[in-house]
Amino acid sequence: MHEEAINQRREQENTDLNYTASELMAVMSARLLQDGQAVFAGIGIPLMASTLAQNLHAQGLTIMFEGGVLGPIVEAGDLPGSPNEQRCARRANMILSITDVLLLLQRGYVDFGFMGGAQIDCYGNLNSSFIGGAEKNEIRLPGTGGGNDIASLTQMIVVMKHERRRFVDKVDFITSPGFMAGGSSRSDSGLQMGGMYRVITDLAILDFDDTTRLMKVRALHPGISAKEVRDNTGFDIHIDDTPNVTKPPTVLELATLRHLDPKKIYTA
Numbered sequence: 257m258h259e260e261a262i263n264q265r266r267e268q269e270n271t272d273l274n275y276t277a278s279e280l281m282a283v284m285s286a287r288l289l290q291d292g293q294a295v296f297a298g299i300g301i302p303l304m305a306s307t308l309a310q311n312l313h314a315q316g317l318t319i320m321f322e323g324g325v326l327g328p329i330v331e332a333g334d335l336p337g338s339p340n341e342q343r344c345a346r347r348a349n350m351i352l353s354i355t356d357v358l359l360l361l362q363r364g365y366v367d368f369g370f371m372g373g374a375q376i377d378c379y380g381n382l383n384s385s386f387i388g389g390a391e392k393n394e395i396r397l398p399g400t401g402g403g404n405d406i407a408s409l410t411q412m413i414v415v416m417k418h419e420r421r422r423f424v425d426k427v428d429f430i431t432s433p434g435f436m437a438g439g440s441s442r443s444d445s446g447l448q449m450g451g452m453y454r455v456i457t458d459l460a461i462l463d464f465d466d467t468t469r470l471m472k473v474r475a476l477h478p479g480i481s482a483k484e485v486r487d488n489t490g491f492d493i494h495i496d497d498t499p500n501v502t503k504p505p506t507v508l509e510l511a512t513l514r515h516l517d518p519k520k521i522y523t524a
Contacts, residue, residue, distance in 0.1 A: 273478075275505050277458035278523045279513055280477060281415050282308060283505040284456050285370070288413060293367040294318040294360075296406050299339055300522050301415045302370030303330065304513060311512050320366065322402045324352040332516045358402060361409040364449065369406035371414050375427045378471050378491045380434025380452035380464060382407065382414065383427035390429055400431050407432035411453040418457035418488050425491040435469035442469070459485050461502060465494075475500035 275283075278301060285305035289295055291314040297306040298321075307330045310317045318327045323340035327349030330336070336343035345351055360366055373382035374397055384403060388394030406412070412434070416422060434452045436442045442451060455462035455471065463474045472494040473485060482495045505513075517523045 273504060275510055276520075276523060277417070278304075279510060280505060281305075281456050281458060282513060282523060283509045284461060284477075284502060285413060285415055286312070286509070288454060288456075289314050289317055289368065291316040294320060294365060296320050296322070296361070296366055296369035296410065297339075298322070298370050298372070299336060300372075302372075302413075303335065304517060304522050305370070305415070307516055308509065308513050311516070312509065318349075320357060320360070322354065322357065324354050324357045326350040326352060326357065326360075330516075333518050335517060335521055354402075358405050361405055364409075366410045368413055368453065369410045369450075371403060371407060371412050371432060372416050373403075373414070373422075373431065375422055375424050376414060376416065376455065377424055377427045377434070378493070379436060379438050379469055380412070380414070380455070380471060381427050381430045381436065382432040382434065383429045385431045386429045388428055403432040407434070408447050408450060410450045412450065413453055414455040416455070416457060418459040418485065420488050420490045423489045423491065435464060438469040439467070459488060462493075470494070473499055475502045477502050478504050 282301050282304040285301065286308040289306065289309040295306050295317060297303050297319050306319045320326050321339040321344045323344060325344045325348050328345055329347040331346055334343060371382060373384040374387060375383040384397050385399050386393050386396060433447060436445055452464055459480045460476045461474045462471050464471055476499050478501060482499060485495060486493065513523060
């Protein structure tokens with residue numbers, strides 16, 4: 257018992273409970289990435305997660321940007337504001353055309369792609385095109401960019417705030433496909449590669465049932481209740497009676513993240 261108490265104390269001393277929702281999501285996303293993998297990263301939390309992983313436990317992680325950059329080393333404190341600007345290319349292994357970097361997706365060389373959106377539904381379909389659908393077009397959103405390519409061809413990690421208006425029963429428009437209508441519908445439609453892997457929010461880590469492909473809670477973040485997740489989800493979501501709880505960000509993870517983003521451009 258004495259040894260167990262010492263281990264618990266050490267674990268508590270290695271954590272910092274003062275972190276923002278963005279820092280939490282960046283840390284949880286970084287933990288999914290492993291050495292030797294290739295990840296299609298966007299700007300914002302995906303950039304921070306990929307760079308954090310590269311600095312801590314995945315030095316051999318290859319970061320790719322939609323603008324055509326392959327294998328850059330992002331400089332701390334001087335973060336790019338777009339995947340198409342020169343700061344994305346520092347110490348890169350290669351700079352390709354946009355079409356060539358997407359060909360790497362088609363050939364199966366990319367392990368994960370990061371994604372976000374205005375809406376996500378129970379099967380992981382994402383909408384970043386229209387609120388109200390293409391016909392009503394109540395709000396016109398930025399659209400797909402390379403989002404459809406990435407979601408169609410690799411394992412997806414989605415990062416977004418957990419709100420009822422975002423987690424909807426059915427998206428108004430499918431910009432980037434998840435598991436379509438569930439079951440085998442994704443592969444039946446011709447998408448033989450990829451699929452949704454994890455959804456990281458400020459409340460929980462979510463994944464998908466192997467058979468139905470319905471979204472479910474994999475683990476709650478510290479201090480978050482099942483009721484809070486259900487209240488912020490616009491569809492019935494499965495949560496175990498005693499759900500797993502994620503380990504909070506450690507002092508090292510937060511210190512590294514804050515060194516990378518000292519102005520809190522993406523982690524405020």
